Amino acid sequence: MLAVNFLILAAVLFSIGVFGVIARRNAVMVLMSVELVLNSVMLNLVAFSQITDSIDGQLFALFVIAIAAAEVGVGLAMVLMVYRNRRSIALDELSEMKG
Amino acid sequence: MEIMTNDNWLLTVGTFLPLVGVLVMLFIPKAEEQLLKTVAVITAGATLAVGILTLFRFDYGQAEKLQFFVDVTWIEVIRSNYTIGLDGISLPLYFLSMVVTFLVIIYTWDNMPDAGNPKSFLILMLVLQVGMAGTFVAQDLILFFVFFEVVLLPMYFMIGVWGGEHRQYASLKFFLYTMFGSAFMLVAFLALFFQTGAESFSFMHLVSAGGLISNEVQVWIFAGMFLGFAVKVPMFPFHTWLPDAHTQAPTQGSVILAAILLKLGTYGFVRIAIPMLPEGARAWAPVIAILAVIGIIYGALGCLAQTDMKRLIAFSSVAHMGFVMLGISTLTTLGINAALFGMVAHGLITGMLFFVAGSVKHRYHTLEISRLSGMLKQMPRMGWILGFAAMASLGLPGLAGFWGEFPAILAAYSPGFGLNVTLFRTLMVIAAVGTVLAAAYLLWLYQRTAFGEPSPEFSGQTPHPVGAGVNADHHADHHDEIRDVTPIEWIAWTPFLVAIVVFGVYPQLMFGVMDPAVSELVARLGESLNP
């Protein structure tokens, strides 16, 4: 079935996203990687909606889109705040507290 | 087990009365020290009065039955009830806890530890009394556990705040060891609860249902309880907290620790572990006996190596509790009777020794055996009391200590329920050697501290050696204050001394109370072990 291809694409996107979160050290890039994961989720949901022949998945995807937007808004604001205080958004340098 | 519900308010009042005193004291300002002490003495006295009333209302003809029995729903969902009762096994210990607390509070009147703050000190002591008395009357596992643990914090603070130089280390060690034991004990309690059908935590139910659990499971559950109680006793490999706690604790703490707290562990064995898990007890009895005898010898040898009087007494506790555990491990009427007697006797005698040690410390500001001597000359009464307590401690016939040790050794000659006779007889011989060692270290202690001339350091006749250190002016203040036993001390100590003699001369007084209950306990063991 062709819908499986969407799932595979989603899995690839998910993997790229996870890799990005782990490997990237720039806050904005990490944020982008999380977005990739969220995109893979939405793709999944819509594909499954087709496969299982129910509308719930598409509804779910709408909710994810709306909430992800809010999340990114907060995230960018925070990155901006850090940049103002430190003139850098490298995550490595965010390590005042340890233990 | 039959029950009697006459006068059933007595135990609840006797157990919780100290809390009333605590409540009153909370509202008295810290500075009113005399008033605080008075309230504490009155509270402890009233509690003791209830205890004495309990003694009179107790039906000695039926000491094997639970008397003053109360059973009220407490935590319904977990099937735990507020069940309390008293029988011949718990009565002596219950009463002892009240007496000791009362006398210790009297002793505190003019022997407040250096850290001051009698308000908190006395409040903690009264809370401690609630926990101790409650443990001895509880007839429900959960209730027992709660009381068993209530004791922990007050003692921790008593050692930690009012203790000696290394008090923080000692108090934490005491706390963590006990906590370690009770964590496993709680798991064992729960396992027992579920293995008996998750019906009830009441002792009566568990005693009748516990024996039906399969042998292997009993052995495991017993192991958990063993950890909990053995740490508290303390038995040989778990004893290391005791010398530290005793040495660092204030006198009052040491006395309570020796007289009552250690008994919570042995009482747990007699009341809970053995009757509820007969097969487990039989499997573990040789281990307990071996560890007990190791404790006897180790404690005695440890005593010989000590230079500090208090530490020596603490190690002697390890040895004495070894005798108690040896008696219990024989699973015979004689052995358990001896153990119970030994518990009370050890409480009185070692409590007395710690009192003397505390008073010596108060006067000389040291407990180094090598620096003390000539006590008989300098304060003859104190010297004689020390001698008396030491004699009682080494098990001189005619004093209370004898009746705890001798029958325990005797019981090991013929252990019950098919326990390995050769093993127990070997242990008996070794334990007998332990009594000789006990005589050795106690006489050595007595000889070094009481005989001879008072050391010039404290005699007040020779001038100070120049540069005696920071304590120099301390000594100057206290030289001529080396007084003999004070009136307060007489009041606090006389009951101990009298009891040691009375129980030594007429042990039947206590055996008579305990024996019916112990006989029934052993008879019930017999029903499960020799069907």
Next chain:
Amino acid sequence: MIFAGSQSVIAQINQWVAPTIDWHALAPELVLIVGINLVLFIDLSLGAAKKWAMATLTGLVFLAAFIPVVTLAVIGDASREMFDGRYVVDGYSLILKAIFLLAAYVLVLMSQNELEEGGYYQGEFYVLMMCSVLGMVMMTSARDLIAIFVALELLSIPAYMMAAWRKRDSRSNEAGVKYYLLGVFASAVLLYGMSFLYGTTGSTKLTDIGASLVDGDLLGLQVLAVVFVLGGLAFKISAVPFHSWAPDTYEGAPTPVTAFLSVASKAAGFVALMSIVMLALAPANSVVRPMLWVLAALTMTVGNVMALRQTNIVRMLAYSSVSQGGFILMPLVVIGTGNAGDSVLRAVIVYLLIYAFMNLGAFSIVIAVARRTRSGEITSFGGLFGYAPGLAVLMTIFMASLAGIPPLGGWIAKFNVFKTVLDAGDTAAYVLALIGAVNTVIAAAYYMRVLRQVWMAPAPDGDVSPIKVPSSIQAALAITAVGTVLLGVLPGLVLRFGDITDLTGALAR
């Protein structure tokens, strides 16, 4: 073929009928929504000098939201289901709503002075806090993946901002950014898992998912889904190995926010976990049980061992809350065995309630003492017994309760957990119980270290003037202390929560 389903999707839309809404059941949420708007608009029109009124107002809103919870509980008939059973108000959710509202009220009392004196955007703070609490309150009723996700984000997003509340403080920044990045990532992973759950069962409703999963015959994707969902939720409850954000965030965030995160936000994570595991994943317990077992054991142990090494009180409490989370996880490990259903719920809920009391209490003391000492080190508690005996005694109650010493609340919470676990009676359960037992001892060591400072050490700087405790913190202390002691002595008061058969009963239906 790709869009074969499109016809029926349209058809489904056409069949849509407006759901009936039970306004009474939704009243707590509605009160909060009204309150949020009220505070937001009043705050806009209020001068800086009067901002203190915001705290009072917020407290009142929480209390007002409490009223419908009580009336619903008093009426207490059958559970009220809405939206085809995807949003349910029953005994279980009412108890949890009550816990969240109570905790939120105490948190307002705790935050008040800190915010007032720091001049930190009071109105906005309380608005965000109410939004977050609204998410928690919704979470208790959510019985659908979408509803759970929305509630989870509603409670998390404001919390990210609250963690970074001290804008100019780089530590608070760091706390916020770390919490945010890991939080979003965890939500994304959770969602990925949820998408598979939905895809393989065809429904987002928890009970439908539960009915479709067949133990012993799980699809590979379903196993993957369970792993992702549990992993995502493990982050929210800061279970090891997903806990790395917790200590840094807790230390850097303003202390009242830390209290909020470690109590309310964490409890909400547990609620989500409980609902999903009990209703949807219970049939998959061949995957769920081992995973939770490992999580619980690791969380307790690592949390405790790390807590032992801390010198900063807030950081120590952070690790302690990680390890307490491990204890809360323990009962969930035995789902699907015997009659574990009810007792698991009871054990978790009672633990959450008591944990809320004692941990909030401990944080209140930290706030009260830090107002004077301006230090977060454990040594700064030295000599407290000498100059503030009241605070010292309260701290003793809270620490001893956290350590699980009877007769305080923490004991009954731990006892219940052990009891539930041992009820399962298999080897795995016994081993877990023994690990738990050892951990209570390790935990006692660091709680006692604080008490040692409080009672036995001298004051670090020799300053022994009495501490002035603001009345709002006094109130918070009174509530938490009474709760901690009362629940320990008379646990019957809350153990009656055992009548929560609705949630588990839903599975059978």
